[in-house]
Amino acid sequence: MSVSKELQALQNFNCDHRCVLTVYLNTNPADPEQQNGAWKIQLKNGLKRLDEYLKASKDESEMKAFADLKEKVAAEIEEHQNDLLKGVVIFASENPKLWSVHYVQIPVKTNFYWEDHPVTEQFEYMIKAYPQAGVVLPSFGEVRILDTAMGFVHDEKTYSFDSGLDVWREQKGLNSANQRGTGGSHVDDLDQRLRENLDRFYKDMGTIVENMRKTKGWKELYVVGEADLAKSFAGSLRQKPNNCIYKNLINVEPNKVLHQVFER
Structure with a gap:
């Protein structure tokens, strides 16, 4: 309940x-x-x-x-x-x-x-x-979600990002000459596809977060992460978060995360 x-x-x-x-x-x-x-x-x-x-x-x-x-x-x-x-x-x-x-x-x-x-x-x-709230921590490798109320974490879930790209195979297919002559364009292509896949991952996660907001009765929602990633994730949400906090707290223990969100 x-x-x-x-x-x-x-x-x-x-x-x-x-x-x-x-x-x-x-x-x-x-x-x-x-x-x-x-x-x-x-x-x-x-x-x-x-x-x-x-x-x-x-x-x-x-x-x-x-x-x-x-x-x-x-x-x-x-x-x-x-x-x-x-x-x-x-x-x-x-x-x-x-x-x-x-x-x-x-x-x-x-x-x-x-x-x-x-x-x-x-x-x-x-x-x-300290209302029922969701705290979402997006990073490059994963999205961590905290379900909180009254300053306490009731549940925590982590979803890992699979880029869908075999980076090592991409690089192995290039000989040294190609690497010297066209390596930059391959890296740019790889970075572009990586970013597109990350954006798709955030979009899917945004849907999950919106569903959790409804089922768990969150009154507030916060996104915490490095500026570009936090902004990107916030943009995937149908409803804007109450606040974006531009700090990388992905590996910080839950209680310290809540302190940063609610007691700043």
């Missing part, structure tokens, strides 16, 4: 009584306030405060429902504590059933809620600031 569809489902979710635990937890290791795993204390204290509030209300059914969810949420985060990014967002309910977990690579402000609905305001802001 896409993030936007999940948000819509969360907004439509409701209980007859309070049954939804919403957790926003800042786990950013670069945050000075999160040194030495401070998020563990914040998680413990946040859940404890809700627990004390419910005990004061003396609602046995709510107390039991919360106790079960509290343990489940704590176990989920503890299980993934070595893989935490900048934040965790969890929406949980036992009856009716709800379990929505997001490990995100963007800032999160720690908050805990126990309500009859998921508290989605911060989640909505995160999606607006």
Whole structure:
């Protein structure tokens, strides 16, 4: 399910009584306030405060429902504590059933809620600031596509370019005299055909990207690459990208690519 569809489902979710635990937890290791795993204390204290509030209300059914969810949420985060990014967002309910977990690579402000609905305001802001987007990195040898939302890469695909030309056979068929006398024209012909084949490859890839834009619900699209290649790929798209970034990041790890796109 896409993030936007999940948000819509969360907004439509409701209980007859309070049954939804919403957790926003800042786990950013670069945050000075999160040194030495401070998020563990914040998680413990946040859940404890809700627990004390419910005990004061003396609602046995709510107390039991919360106790079960509290343990489940704590176990989920503890299980993934070595893989935490900048934040965790969890929406949980036992009856009716709800379990929505997001490990995100963007800032999160720690908050805990126990309500009859998921508290989605911060989640909505995160999606607006870091929307579902496609990031396309065209190069001479391949096209790399990142499917992202909220600063996190959900999927990555790479398509390799086959020039369709046997360069070595072209060169082997020339004797030394021909190479000296007409080598330039052969190279020009080869370069021209190579460029034509690359343009065809980009056109085919443009169709694939347009289909992905629709099926994955991308709100934005970015093209990142050397200027001539990025411009060429952007020209293959029916709808212009939101931005072209003229940097060769084809071999850069995904999170650093997203930093260049969304946090410049």
